[in-house]
Amino acid sequence: MKKILILLSSIFFLVSCKIDFVGDLYTSDLVVLANTNENKSFNLPMQISFQVAACEELDQVNRIISTYFIQYKNTGCSIGDDFMSYTIAQVSVPVVNSYEMFNSMDSSLIGFVSYLSDDSNEIYIDAVINSNSYESLKDYVYNESFQEMSLGDSILSVRLNNDLDSSIVEIPPSFVDSVPIVFPETYEMERRDLIIITVSNVNSLFLENNLWTPLFSMSNQN
Numbered sequence: 001m002k003k004i005l006i007l008l009s010s011i012f013f014l015v016s017c018k019i020d021f022v023g024d025l026y027t028s029d030l031v032v033l034a035n036t037n038e039n040k041s042f043n044l045p046m047q048i049s050f051q052v053a054a055c056e057e058l059d060q061v062n063r064i065i066s067t068y069f070i071q072y073k074n075t076g077c078s079i080g081d082d083f084m085s086y087t088i089a090q091v092s093v094p095v096v097n098s099y100e101m102f103n104s105m106d107s108s109l110i111g112f113v114s115y116l117s118d119d120s121n122e123i124y125i126d127a128v129i130n131s132n133s134y135e136s137l138k139d140y141v142y143n144e145s146f147q148e149m150s151l152g153d154s155i156l157s158v159r160l161n162n163d164l165d166s167s168i169v170e171i172p173p174s175f176v177d178s179v180p181i182v183f184p185e186t187y188e189m190e191r192r193d194l195i196i197i198t199v200s201n202v203n204s205l206f207l208e209n210n211l212w213t214p215l216f217s218m219s220n221q222n
Contacts, residue, residue: 017147018051020086020155021110023093025125027160027167027189031221033097033114034123041096043070046110049086052077053145058087064140068109068133069093099212102128109133112158113212116220123218127156127199129211151208157198158215162189168219173200 023046033040050065052058055077066072069091077087094111096102102111113126129151141149160169167189173182175198187195197216199207207213 017141017145017149018084018153019149019151020049022047022157022159023110023112024159024161025095025112027162027164027169027218029095030114030123030125030218031164033095034116034220036097039096039098039101041094041101043092044095044112046091046093047075047088048091049080049088051080052085052087055085055087062087062089065089068137070107099128102130106130106132109137112215117217121220123220125215125217126212127158127207127215129207131211134211152201152205154204154207155198156204156207156213157196160189160195160197160216162191162193162195164221165191167221169195169216170218171195171197171216172203172214174198174203174216175200 024044026044029042029044033042048069050061052061058074058077062072062074065087066089069089071092073090075088075090077085080086093108094102094105096111096113097115099113102113105111109130111128111130113128115124116122117124138149141147169187169189170184171181171187172184175181176185176187177196178198189195199213199215203213
C-alpha cells in the first residue's frame with residue numbers, strides 16, 4: 001500500500017500544471033493596430049509548452065489543449081530544463097487593438113493588445129488572458145491531476161521583430177536576450193533586428209492575478 005501511495009503521489013506531481021508561451025510580434029503590425037480606430041486583429045504564431053506526466057499517450061491531452069488555441073499543431077514532446085515532460089505545439093494567437101475586442105473572443109487562451117497612450121505618442125503592448133478559457137483550463141488540470149495550475153509558474157516570452165526602418169522600444173524590468181534588466185531601458189531597433197523579451201516572475205504573478213501584464217512600449221511612428 002505504501003508503494004502504491006508513493007506511485008500515485010508521483011503521478012499527480014507530474015501531471016500537467018504549467019504552460020509556457022513564446023510568441024512572435026512585429027512592430028509594423030503593432031503600429032497599424034494601435035492607430036486603427038475600428039476593431040482590428042491579426043493572428044500571429046506562438047509556441048506553447050504544456051507540462052504533462054510523460055510523453056506517451058498524449059492524444060487526449062492535445063485534443064483538449066487544442067480547444068484553447070487557434071490552429072493548434074502538436075510538434076512533439078520533450079524534457080524541459082526543469083527535467084519535466086512538455087508537449088509542444090505551434091498555435092496562432094490574436095493581437096488586437098482593444099481589450100473589449102479580446103474579451104469578446106473565446107478562440108484563444110492568450111493574446112496581445114496594442115493601443116495608444118493618451119497623448120498618442122506611445123504604443124503600449126500588453127499580454128492578456130481570456131478569463132473564461134483560463135478558468136476552464138484550470139478546472140481541467142485540477143480534475144485530471146489534483147494540481148492547481150498557475151500562470152505565476154509560466155514563462156512568457158515574445159520575439160519582437162522590427163520590420164520598420166527603425167523602432168524605439170522601452171522595456172520594463174525583464175530579461176532581454178537572456179540579460180536581466182532591473183530598470184526600464186530603451187532600445188533602438190534597426191530594420192530586421194530581433195529582441196527576445198522574457199517577462200519577470202513579478203509580471204507572471206501579475207498576469208495570474210489580473211489576467212493582463214505590460215510587456216513593452218514603443219514610439220508611435222504613424
